Amino acid sequence: MRQRRTISPFSLSFLDIMFCGFGAVVLLVLILNHDSVRTREETFTDLRGEVLKLEKLVIEGRANLVEARNSLEVTEAEKVTMEGEAERVIQTRDQLDIEVAKLEKQTLASREHINKLKSDLKSLDDENKRLGAQAEADREDGERLHRIQGDGDRQYLTGLKLGGQRTLILLDASASMLAEDVVNVILRRNLSEAEQRKSPKWQRAQATAEWLIANLPTGRRFQVYAFNTRAEPVIAGRGDWLKTDERGDIEGAIKAVYQQLPKGGTSLYNAFEAIRDMNPKPDNVLLLTDGLPTQGKSKPKDSKVTNEERIEHFNDAVKRLPKGIPINTILFPMEGDAFAAGGYWELAVQTNGSFITPSRDWP
Numbered sequence: 001m002r003q004r005r006t007i008s009p010f011s012l013s014f015l016d017i018m019f020c021g022f023g024a025v026v027l028l029v030l031i032l033n034h035d036s037v038r039t040r041e042e043t044f045t046d047l048r049g050e051v052l053k054l055e056k057l058v059i060e061g062r063a064n065l066v067e068a069r070n071s072l073e074v075t076e077a078e079k080v081t082m083e084g085e086a087e088r089v090i091q092t093r094d095q096l097d098i099e100v101a102k103l104e105k106q107t108l109a110s111r112e113h114i115n116k117l118k119s120d121l122k123s124l125d126d127e128n129k130r131l132g133a134q135a136e137a138d139r140e141d142g143e144r145l146h147r148i149q150g151d152g153d154r155q156y157l158t159g160l161k162l163g164g165q166r167t168l169i170l171l172d173a174s175a176s177m178l179a180e181d182v183v184n185v186i187l188r189r190n191l192s193e194a195e196q197r198k199s200p201k202w203q204r205a206q207a208t209a210e211w212l213i214a215n216l217p218t219g220r221r222f223q224v225y226a227f228n229t230r231a232e233p234v235i236a237g238r239g240d241w242l243k244t245d246e247r248g249d250i251e252g253a254i255k256a257v258y259q260q261l262p263k264g265g266t267s268l269y270n271a272f273e274a275i276r277d278m279n280p281k282p283d284n285v286l287l288l289t290d291g292l293p294t295q296g297k298s299k300p301k302d303s304k305v306t307n308e309e310r311i312e313h314f315n316d317a318v319k320r321l322p323k324g325i326p327i328n329t330i331l332f333p334m335e336g337d338a339f340a341a342g343g344y345w346e347l348a349v350q351t352n353g354s355f356i357t358p359s360r361d362w363p
Helices: 012-130 132-141 182-189 193-197 200-214 247-259 268-277 307-319 340-351
Strands: 166-172 221-227 231-233 284-289 327-331 354-356
Touching (some): 200 221, 200 247, 200 284, 221 247, 221 268, 231 268, 268 307, 307 340, 327 340
Parallel strands (some): 166 221, 166 284
Antiparallel strands (some): 221 231
């Protein structure tokens, strides 16, 4: 009988199967390992990026740390400075407390002094009430050193400009100022000086000049010139500017006006020429006259003068007048001189001055 072959578990077929299974396991391991490596590399890449980002943050943090340290040092220095300032403020406060204490003591003494002053003021108030009426009159008249009390209420000239720092009063002292018509001028010219001074027209002119001088603003300068064929200051030797707040100048000018006597012809040319020679020049002129001039710079050859010649003399005189000076004319009309009012009115318009003819009972 043929002997059976013994079956071994380690036969070729079994080994083949085992090796195939092992190979499959190795292949599976290789496949899985490859995926693990790729995943790990991707993870490392991500981590490397995070590391670089963190390193950058660390660098920025170090820079910020340096800046913070610098700021801290500045803050510390400012703190030290503020502490010093606080110390000085405390010292100042202590000094002020001392000063306040001193002032409080002085206040007590001042209150006593104030009470005494109040008592004195009360006494003075009673005195002021007593002098109130006089003070009101003084305020109305200003600080004038010379006052004029007229008859009635004609104590003003409407539209007349009395302002200016330097006012020149030009007073016509020609023979025509003796009367309002030629016939009476001739008659009075042959009278005695005493009778000539009594001429109503001349007295009105003198009173007008006095009123103007008395009513000039205080603290200013003034001068008074009388003119006929020449123009000269009424106060001989005083060609300088007089002061409105000097009683001697005011009274002296008024006295000199009343010492004038009308005579001769009328040269407005020489009057305006005198203005050109003044230094400094006036900034306001008050002209008191009765008509157009009868001559120019020099005496005419003929004793008679026509209206056309008088107008020509007037125009020549106006040309000698410095620019920028207002001319305010007070006209005492002369019979037969019909063109005077128009000429002086036009002069007032050209120089930005004024022109008026006062009533016979003024001032």
